[in-house]
Amino acid sequence: xxxxxxxxxIGSVVVIILLLVFLPKIIPSGDEIIxxxxxxxxxxxxxxxxxxxxxxTLSNKVYTTGTILANEEVELRSEISGKIISxxxxxxxxxxxxxxxxxxxxxxLQAELRKAESKVKLIEDREGRQKQLADNQxxxxxxxxxxxxxxxxxxxxxxxxxxxxxxxxxxxPFSGYIGLRGVSEGSFVTTSTVIARLQNLSNLKVDFAIPQxxxxxxxxxxxxxxxxxxxxxxxxxxxxxxxxxxxxxTRTLKLRARCETNYKDLFPGAFVNVEVNLKENENAIxxxxxxxxxELKGQLVYLYKGGTVMPQTVELGLREEKRVQVVSxxxxxxxxxxxxxxxxxxxAKVKITEFN
Numbered sequence: 001x002x003x004x005x006x007x008x009x010i011g012s013v014v015v016i017i018l019l020l021v022f023l024p025k026i027i028p029s030g031d032e033i034i035x036x037x038x039x040x041x042x043x044x045x046x047x048x049x050x051x052x053x054x055x056x057t058l059s060n061k062v063y064t065t066g067t068i069l070a071n072e073e074v075e076l077r078s079e080i081s082g083k084i085i086s087x088x089x090x091x092x093x094x095x096x097x098x099x100x101x102x103x104x105x106x107x108x109l110q111a112e113l114r115k116a117e118s119k120v121k122l123i124e125d126r127e128g129r130q131k132q133l134a135d136n137q138x139x140x141x142x143x144x145x146x147x148x149x150x151x152x153x154x155x156x157x158x159x160x161x162x163x164x165x166x167x168x169x170x171x172x173p174f175s176g177y178i179g180l181r182g183v184s185e186g187s188f189v190t191t192s193t194v195i196a197r198l199q200n201l202s203n204l205k206v207d208f209a210i211p212q213x214x215x216x217x218x219x220x221x222x223x224x225x226x227x228x229x230x231x232x233x234x235x236x237x238x239x240x241x242x243x244x245x246x247x248x249x250t251r252t253l254k255l256r257a258r259c260e261t262n263y264k265d266l267f268p269g270a271f272v273n274v275e276v277n278l279k280e281n282e283n284a285i286x287x288x289x290x291x292x293x294x295e296l297k298g299q300l301v302y303l304y305k306g307g308t309v310m311p312q313t314v315e316l317g318l319r320e321e322k323r324v325q326v327v328s329x330x331x332x333x334x335x336x337x338x339x340x341x342x343x344x345x346x347x348a349k350v351k352i353t354e355f356n
Contacts, residue, residue: 044349045307045349045350045351046340046343046344046348046349046350046351047340047350047351047353048304048337048338048339048340048344048350048351048352048353049337049338049339049340049352049353049354049355049356050304050335050336050337050338050352050354050355050356051287051288051291051335051336051338051355051356052333052334052335052336052355053285053287053326053330053331053332053333053334053335053336054285054332054333055282055283055284055285055332056284056285056286057280057281057282057284058280058281058282058284058286058318058325059277059280060217060277060278060279060280060281060318061275061276061277061278061318062210062211062214062275062276062278063273063274063275063276064208064209064210064273064274064276065208065271065272065273065274066206066207066208066209066226066271066272066273066274067206067207067208067269067270067271067272068204068205068206068266068267068268068269068270068272069204069205069206069207069256069268069269070176070199070200070201070204070205070268071199071200071201071202071203071204071205071258072174072176072199072200073197073198073199073200073268074173074174074197074198074199075194075196075197076101076102076170076178076194076195076196076197076198077189077191077192077193077194077195078102078104078167078168078170078189078190078191078193078195079167079191080104080164080167080168080191081188081189081190081191082104082105082106082168082188082189083104083105083186083187083188083189084102084103084104084105084183084184084185084186084187084188084189085103085104085105085185085186086102086103086185087101087102087181087183087184087185088100088101088102088103089101089102089178089181089196091178091179091180091181091196092177092178092179092180093177093178094175094176094177094178095172095175095176095177095178095198096172096175097172097173097174097175098171098172099171099172100169100170100171101170101171101172101178101195101196102169102170102183102195103168103169103170104167104168104169104170104189105168106164106165106168109161109164109165109168110165112161113158113161113162113165116154116157116158116161117158119154119157119158120151120154120155120158123147123150123151123154124151126147127144127147127148127151130143130144130147131144170195172198173198174198174200175200176198176199176200176201177198177199177200177201178196178197178198179196179197179198179199180196180197181195181196182194182195182196183195199268201262201268202262203258203259203260203262204258204259204262204263204266204268205237205256205257205258205259206224206226206237206256206257206258206259206272206274207254207255207256208224208226208254208255208257208274208276209247209250209252209253209254209255210252210253210255210276211251211252211253212246212251212252212253214253214276214278215246215253217278217279218239218242218253218255218276218278219239219242220239220240220241220242221238221239221240222238222239222276222277222278223236223237223238223239223277224236224237224238224239224257224274224275224276224277225274225275225277226272226273226274226275227272227273228266228270228271228272228273229271229272229273235259235261235263235266235272236259236260236261237257237258237259237260238257238258238260239255239256239257240256240257240258241255241256242254242255242256243255281325284317284325285325285326285330285332286320286323286324286325286326287301287323287324287326287330287336287338288322288323288324288336288338288356289319289322289323289324290338290339290341291336291337291338291341292314292316292324293311293341297313298313298314298315299313299314299315299316300312300313300314301314301329301330301336301337302336302337302341302344302346303334303335303336303337304335304336304337304350304352307349307350307351308347308348308349308350309337309344309345309346309347309348309349309350310346310347311346312329312330312334313329314326314327314328314329314330315327315328315329335352337350338356
């Protein structure tokens, strides 16, 4: 190796040694780069939008579903089994209370009634004669009282047969419209046979239920609004009865309202959407729904505090289409972050670009 080559080798070794000594001090390591990036992210301000909390009047409404009922409704059935000999109503017609609708064969009962009537008349005549004899002390008082007992028993038998005959006549229990019949003349009916349905449509009712947490807020006399699923017309009704028990299977309270107007375009059994107006809350806190962050123990929001983000646990109440009521956890003039929720973390620095 000549002198020139030897100098080149020595110089290269010196350069390499210098690089190994000073390069780590000049170029940061991977961990240092990550720390620098984290520091930069912490110092960078994330642009967000926010909402300033204020007290508002909350129209406390509950939305649920219900069913229309007739004012009165009954399935017409026979109290006894037998053959129909006469149907005295027209399907879909209006009938008055007490009108005879169906007659069941009672020929055997009529024969028994005549027999009982003759027996009553015979004993009445005997009782009259024995009374005169008893008054003249020609028979004992005991014999006369035995005849009186026979007379009372025969009259009771007569009344019993009359009651059985009444059961062969099906009469309208109230005035209303009778529906389609399910029998014909000559049909044999039993106590389980539905002959027809009778409905009084003078004042329709609405059955509905609300969650149990609203139970203390409703009372008899409250007005409700309801509408059919196929139309936009809003009908009115007023609560007149409340079930005194929460349904344990659904945790709801059942209510019944009566329509104050006789709406001709409503039919019993129809499905309706119900709106219940409860007491208004004049000091309610409402925030945008998008600001709510769900967690295992409940819900929280991020508050803007001096340029940084702080988490705050909240308890929610009623919900609207785009807003939700906060029952506890927030105060008036708090600033709630409404955007960039996924990017921010507790303690992160943010910059509010817009209030909503």
